[in-house]
Amino acid sequence: MTRPCPIVFDLDGTLIDSAPDIHACVNAVLREHGLPLLTLDRVRSFVGGGVEVLWTRIMAACAIDPVQRPALIAAFMTRYHDATALTRLYPGALEALGVLADAGHPLGLCTNKPMAPTRVVLEHFGLSRLLPVVVGGDSLPQRKPDPAPLRLALAQLGATGDRPRALYVGDSEFDAHCAAAVPLPFLIYSQGYRMTPIADLPHQAVFDRFDQLPGLIAETVVA
Ligand SMILES: O=C(O)COP(=O)(O)O
Ligand SMILES: [Mg+2]
Numbered sequence: 001m002t003r004p005c006p007i008v009f010d011l012d013g014t015l016i017d018s019a020p021d022i023h024a025c026v027n028a029v030l031r032e033h034g035l036p037l038l039t040l041d042r043v044r045s046f047v048g049g050g051v052e053v054l055w056t057r058i059m060a061a062c063a064i065d066p067v068q069r070p071a072l073i074a075a076f077m078t079r080y081h082d083a084t085a086l087t088r089l090y091p092g093a094l095e096a097l098g099v100l101a102d103a104g105h106p107l108g109l110c111t112n113k114p115m116a117p118t119r120v121v122l123e124h125f126g127l128s129r130l131l132p133v134v135v136g137g138d139s140l141p142q143r144k145p146d147p148a149p150l151r152l153a154l155a156q157l158g159a160t161g162d163r164p165r166a167l168y169v170g171d172s173e174f175d176a177h178c179a180a181a182v183p184l185p186f187l188i189y190s191q192g193y194r195m196t197p198i199a200d201l202p203h204q205a206v207f208d209r210f211d212q213l214p215g216l217i218a219e220t221v222v223a
Contacts, residue, residue: 002105002217002218004105004106005105005165005166005167005217006106006107006108006154006157006159006164006166006167007105007107007168008108008110008133008150008153008157008166008167008169009097009107009131009168009169010109010110010168010169010170010172011111011121011122012047012111012112012113012192012193013047013048013171013172013189013192013193013194014090014169014170014171014175014189014192015090015093015097015125015127016087016089016090016093016121017087017088017089017090018047018083018087018113019040019043019193020040020087021083021086022043022044022054022080022083023038023039023086024079024083025079025080026038026043026054026076027043029072029076030062032075033071033075035064038058038062042061043058044193047193048112048173048174048175049112049174050112050113050137051073051080053143055069055072055076058072059072080117081120082117082120084121084124087121087125089125089127090189091209091210092210092211093210094125094127095210095211096210096213096214097127097130097131099214100213100217101130103214106133106157107130107131107132107157108131108133108153108154109122109131109133109135109153110135110152110153110168110178111134111135111136111137112136112137112144112174113136113137114137114138115137115138115139118134118137119134122134134153135149135150135152137149140152143174144174144175144178145174145177145178145181146178147178147181147182149178150179150182150184151164151182154182163183164182167184167187167204167217167220167221168182168185168186169186169188170186170187170192171191172192172193172194173194173201175188176188176201176203180202185204185205185220186203186204187205187206187207187213187217188201188205188206188207189208190207204220205219205220
């Protein structure tokens with residue numbers, strides 16, 4: 001029996017494939033403003049740092065006048081707030097969280113997605129009851145890769161100190177560097193939105209499917 005260990009998850013590109021909804025919201029706003037549209041692959045490559053980073057990357061890619069930024073972000077947030085129609089849970093993610101919760105691991109979420117759309121999507125996919133601690137992209141002034149939001153989630157799960165005994169599970173550069181800054185062992189989901197080769201990111205272990213995660217966590221916690 002593995003000793004209970006707090007486990008914090010990332011959301012976009014880790015538990016859910018939300019890029020199609022983010023892409024649809026982005027293109028609806030670009031279309032409304034008479035701007036060129038972006039492909040799904042391009043928008044997916046811009047996800048991970050939260051809404052401000054997303055729009056910084058879009059504005060640079062489309063050479064949009066900076067004066068338009070506040071209006072574009074406001075229009076985006078109106079749509080993004082409850083965008084779940086095109087989003088899917090990654091296969092086995094819900095089941096893996098259930099197995100880990102049943103094994104007694106305290107579970108939490110640390111995402112750069114703002115709290116309002118985070119709450120809506122967690123509720124929509126039945127994840128809220130499995131994730132009692134949630135820190136969003138607007139919970140603090142800092143966002144990942146700054147370690148502050150992950151430290152807040154850990155504190156709410158009772159994992160404190162210079163080297164908290166806990167794990168972080170995510171998909172991106174933002175997550176890997178955030179975990180390293182805490183510092184915390186990082187488990188990387190290979191099917192998410194990462195742009196960098198896994199070998200170039202600090203990590204403890206890699207998994208490709210969620211049915212591998214409980215076993216991997218048991219090994220990592222014992223090790
Ligand atoms: O919304 C984003 O840009 C990133 O969200 P994540 O931190 O859950 O990957
Ligand atoms: Mg992510």
